[in-house]
Amino acid sequence: MTVPANGWTWRLHDxxxxxxxxxxxxVAVPVEDAxxxxxxxxxxxxxxxxxxxxxxxxxxxxDTVVYGPMGLAAS
Incomplete structure (x- = not known):
């Protein structure tokens, strides 16, 4: 998926x-404006x-990582 330069989205990991x-x-991970x-x-x-x-x-x-990866499992 190509993400617009100002679009916010999630990269998923196994x-x-x-x-x-x-x-x-x-699943469909949306690209958000904020x-x-x-x-x-x-x-x-x-x-x-x-x-x-x-x-x-x-x-x-x-294409810039903001933060993560972070685990999805409840701790």
């Missing part, structure tokens, strides 16, 4: 840390992502 295509998990919107989306969907095989997520803006 348990080994490899990048996972959201289509392979049957960091808070992207973070809210993950807050609402992390359980589903975990159930479908994602183990962690990295917040990106365009």
């Amino acid at each position: 348990p080994t840390g490899g990048v996972v295509d959201p289509d392979d998990l049957g 960091q808070a919107e992207a973070e809210s989306w993950l807050g609402e969907h992390w359980r589903e992502l975990l159930e479908r095989g994602a183990a962690s997520a990295t917040l990106v803006r365009g």
Whole structure:
């Protein structure tokens, strides 16, 4: 997926840390206009992502990593 330079989205990772295509998990990760919107989306969907095989997520803006990866499992 190509992310616009100012778009905020999540890069998903499997348990080994490899990048996972959201289509392979049957989910659509949106590109948001603001960091808070992207973070809210993950807050609402992390359980589903975990159930479908994602183990962690990295917040990106365009091609730049903002933070992560962070684990999706509840601690």
